[in-house]
Amino acid sequence: MNVTHLECALCGLRHEANTLQNLCRECGKPLLVRYDLESAARTLTPEFLREREASLWRYREVLPVEDWNHVVSFGEGWTPLLNAQRLATKLPVDLELYIKDEGQNPTQSFKARGMTAAISMAKELGVRKVAVPSAGNAAGAMAAYAARACMEAFIFMPADTPKANIIECEQTGANVTLVDGLITDCGKMVAERKETEGWFDVSTLKEPYRVEGKKTMGYELAEQLNWALPDVILYPTGGGTGLIGMWKAFDEMEQMGWIGSKRPRMVSVQSATCAPIVRAFENGDRFADEFENASTVASGLRVPKAIGDFLILDAIRASGGTAIAVTDEELVAAVKEIGAAEGIFSAPEGAACLPALRKLIEDGAVDKGETIVLFNTGAGVKYLEAFAN
Numbered sequence: 393m394n395v396t397h398l399e400c401a402l403c404g405l406r407h408e409a410n411t412l413q414n415l416c417r418e419c420g421k422p423l424l425v426r427y428d429l430e431s432a433a434r435t436l437t438p439e440f441l442r443e444r445e446a447s448l449w450r451y452r453e454v455l456p457v458e459d460w461n462h463v464v465s466f467g468e469g470w471t472p473l474l475n476a477q478r479l480a481t482k483l484p485v486d487l488e489l490y491i492k493d494e495g496q497n498p499t500q501s502f503k504a505r506g507m508t509a510a511i512s513m514a515k516e517l518g519v520r521k522v523a524v525p526s527a528g529n530a531a532g533a534m535a536a537y538a539a540r541a542c543m544e545a546f547i548f549m550p551a552d553t554p555k556a557n558i559i560e561c562e563q564t565g566a567n568v569t570l571v572d573g574l575i576t577d578c579g580k581m582v583a584e585r586k587e588t589e590g591w592f593d594v595s596t597l598k599e600p601y602r603v604e605g606k607k608t609m610g611y612e613l614a615e616q617l618n619w620a621l622p623d624v625i626l627y628p629t630g631g632g633t634g635l636i637g638m639w640k641a642f643d644e645m646e647q648m649g650w651i652g653s654k655r656p657r658m659v660s661v662q663s664a665t666c667a668p669i670v671r672a673f674e675n676g677d678r679f680a681d682e683f684e685n686a687s688t689v690a691s692g693l694r695v696p697k698a699i700g701d702f703l704i705l706d707a708i709r710a711s712g713g714t715a716i717a718v719t720d721e722e723l724v725a726a727v728k729e730i731g732a733a734e735g736i737f738s739a740p741e742g743a744a745c746l747p748a749l750r751k752l753i754e755d756g757a758v759d760k761g762e763t764i765v766l767f768n769t770g771a772g773v774k775y776l777e778a779f780a781n
Contacts, residue, residue, distance in 0.1 A: 393458040394432040398423040398600050401703055409456075412517050414598050422597040422700055424640065425456050425604055433648040441615060446470040448505055448608035454644055455509060456604055462516040464541045466498035468508050469608055473616040473765070479733040479746075485753050488763040490622070492613065493736055494770060499536050499560070501529035501739070501770035502634060505609065506602030510594045511537040513601045519543065523591035525578030527630065527691040528557035529770050534594060535566035546591055548578035554691055556774040574686055576697055596631035597700045603637045610641030613765065614651060622656050623762040624713075626748055628741035628769055629660040629669055630695035632704040639707040656765075657757075658713040660704060661748040663688035663720060666696060669704055673715035678702050689720050689778040690740035692769065714757065722747040724779070727772055740778050742768030 398407040400416035401424050407413055409425065416423055436453035444450035448469025457463055473492050480489035494502035511534070514522055523546040524534050531547045538545035545566035549558065550573060561568050571578050579595055586593050597603060614621055621642065627635045635658060645651045660669050665687045672680035679701050686696035698704065708715060726743035730736055745766040752758045772779075 394427045394453055395456050396426050396428050399426050414593055423600040425600050427454055429644060429647045451608055451611050456601055457512045457516055459516060462512055464512045464515055464537050465508050468498050468504040471496045476734050485760050490765045491736060492765055492767050495768055499533045500774060503529040503533035505605035507533040507537040509605030510599060510601040511541050514592055515541045519592045521591045522594050523582045523586055524594050525575050525582050527575045527694055528553050529692060532557050532560040535561040535564040539565045548581050550574055554775050554777055575695055596633050603633050606634045607637030607641040609634055610638030614645060619651055622765045624764045625656045626659045626661055626745040627767045628693060628744050629662055630692045631698050632700050635707060636700050636703045655711045658708050658711040660708055660715040661744045662717050663690055663693045664717040666694050667717040668696060670715040670717045672705055678705055690723055692741045716748040716751050718744050718747040737772035738768040739770035739772055740775055
């Protein structure tokens, strides 16, 4: 095992790695897993990866599970990086355009990555009951992985969560509570009850391991592009764990000597009606205030307050990137445009990256010939209500 410790992402306080923990005991901010990367690099090399399984567990030396028997997996990860040149021809600048299609994961979203790591670690540490607040896809993923791990799952979702997500959780054995409110309201309910109910809270960035599963998107992207990172990554941002995870992955890969110091410009994409990161970025703030009256048909973007806000904003600024808001009308229209051009039925969240890219082009923030990656974080089939309306 190459894990050395857990470290607070804000104050840097060191925590033990082999015990159940949620947030930093001093400042209440997220904990990140740290590794002995020199040790990991002895067996984890680009050459050895050619012989590894086509799942995110190919990067096991930089994942936190110690005993392989505790891994709870459906074969998640290693999703395709699809060349989207037909879509690129519809843009006013000649670009090398790719879509990383996370909708091809088990449970049909990138949330499978985080939950395979979180539930595997929960199993390793003896957890029997897990709880999560969710706007949709995280709940579906947790329910499936908890069922596979023989754990009880307790899920709190806004009442207007897409029906497909609710049914998915119910049919995989979870205890589902629908809440009249937002994901933040659901999170408060988990926090209030977890101690008395004996639940382990696997909320976004309120435990250290979901981000470890998500970071493998960064490893895969580098590997699929032959260890040359793209110029720009557009990432739909609710809780932002994927963006935070990829930024962590790039640092780990540099320390292992796989890549240099050059980073992609990271672009956080949000809905105009729930854009706390965009507002904080534009105001020059390091922390994002809660976004009032948050609403959007892209349910994964309806996160009015992200606990990892400072990590998202730090990565954007360090990379020379930006944060962009698009309207619901723009992101829903983009689903059909992407589908007609490339045959990918994307989630509204992922489709939001296309109008965001157009805004970057209009602003002169993307140069001719640059390599651009759009992240489609889930499958559109889970959002039928968004298109019916």
